[in-house]
Amino acid sequence: MRQLNAWKKMVSIISVATVLVTPLTGQAKDAVKIAFIGPLTGGVSSTGLGGRNSAQLAVDQYNADPAGKYQVELVKLDDECKPAVGVQVVTRAATDRSIVGAVGHYCSAVAIVTVDTFHRFGLPLVIWGAVLPEITYGNNYKEVHRVNGTMINEGKMAAEYVHKAGFKRVAMIYDTTDYGKGQGVHFTDALQQYPDITVTGSYGVDVSQQDFSAELTAAQRGNPDVIWFGGLTPQGVAIKAQLERIGISTPFIGVSGILNEGFIAGLGPAVAEGVVSFHNGAPIEKYAHGKEFLAAYGAAGFKEEPDAYGPFAYSATKLLIDAIEKVGPNRAKVRDALNATRDYESLVGTINFDEHRQNITSAHQYVVQDGKWVYWVDSKYGKGPQ
Incomplete structure (x- = not known):
């Protein structure tokens, strides 16, 4: 509470200072627009709203600093986690020359079809959540950068967990978007180093599908020790709920697409209990400045939680703003400044872009415990027998 009050006091002082200093200098700050793009409605909106709020916090903190050169406006665009909608809103942002850069995309299926547009119009993009490797590794678009990791990391950790847990037989269910298929490929590749593990069956499902009884019945015939899911929250909830209804208690693990409050809310704490997931970010409070971020986020009065990807949206926004501060509101110059990012200290740790502009x-x-996602090593599951 003391830290929270101190933060509020600091913001008040900065705000007053801004009011006092600006009239004295007689210089109004130039306005600069950047875009935030993510799923603000639909089944994965909890992550999108947490990302939007986190990006807004970064903007507000910058604007409160009288030393900043510009007054930044965050233009918020809803891609609905739908590729066609994503192309529309990115085109709208890219053709608006007053928008200097974008912090974009949680859904990989959207990001992979919009990178061409960012490149064609020269609009710098910093990705805050999409994990499909091809978004950065599948092209040489200098406009496209990513602060979060990829599904390659997730697949390796999931395979390692399956091995350490002693599971020998794995059933795979994934959605048939680029995201789901990609997750399946990288998980399968990672399993190759464990020859004692067998994939008993692999089942692709459409994102509009609601009845999974055929796939679940077929999967169960293979007598799996664990069911792996590669997809997003809406289908993850539906599949886990149907498993529960037909009495299949096989352990359930999933990719980062289910690591949000919406997954637990959709199932209820009892059904979600024990579900395991993998994510390229540490718990917020584990970061060096994580508690400060949470205090500032709380003081800002946002209704939604920052969710797992909020820290990445915050870090991506600060990185973009700092590039604009350094070289000015010019798309090409901002792109080049972002390309050169090395040893940039952020909320989520040090950001270093490789030759593909991918952060390492x-x-x-994580695991659901008592109605919350808990860091595995801190959970009762991680401390006890698996």
Whole structure:
């Protein structure tokens, strides 16, 4: 509470200072627009709203600093986690020359079809959540950068967990978007180093599908020790709920697409209990400035939680703003400044872009315990027998 009050006091002082200093200098700050793009409605909106709020916090903190050169406006665009909608809103942002850069995309299926547009119009993009490797590694678009990790990391950690847990037989269910298929490929590749583990069956499901009884019945015939899911929250909830209804209690693990409050809310704490997931970010409070971020986020009065990807949206926004501060509101110059990112200290740790403008990160494991996602090593599951 003391830290929270101190933060509020600091913001008040900065705000007053801004009011006092600006009239004295007689210089109004130039306005600069950046875009936030993510799923603000639909089944994965909890992550999108947490990302939006976190990006807004970064903007507000910058604007409160009288030393900043510009007054930044965050233009918020809803891609609905739908590729066609994503192309529409990215085109709208890219053709608006007043928008200097974008912090974009949680859904890989959207990001992979919009990178061409960012490149064609020269709009710098910093990705805050999409994990499909091809978004950065599948092209040489200098406009496209990513602060979060990829599903390669997630797949390796999931395979390692399956091995350490002693599971020998794995059933795979994944959605047939680029995201789901990609997750399946990288998980399968990672399993190759464990020859004692067998994939008993692999089942692709459409994102509009609601009845999974055929796939679940077929999967159960293979007598799996664990069911792996590669997809997003809406289908993850539906599949886990149907498993519960037909009496299949096989352990359930999933990719980062289910690591959000919506997954637990959709199932209820009892059904979600013990589900394991993997994510390229550590718990917020584990970061060096994580508690400060949470205090500032709380003081800002946002209704939604920052969720697992909020820290990445915050870090991506600060990185973009700092590039604009350094070189000015020019798309080409901002792109080049972002390309050169090395040893940039952020909320989520040090950001270093490789030759594909991909930040180097590590994956982390989580589990649902008592109605919350808990860091595996801090959970009763991680401390006791698996």
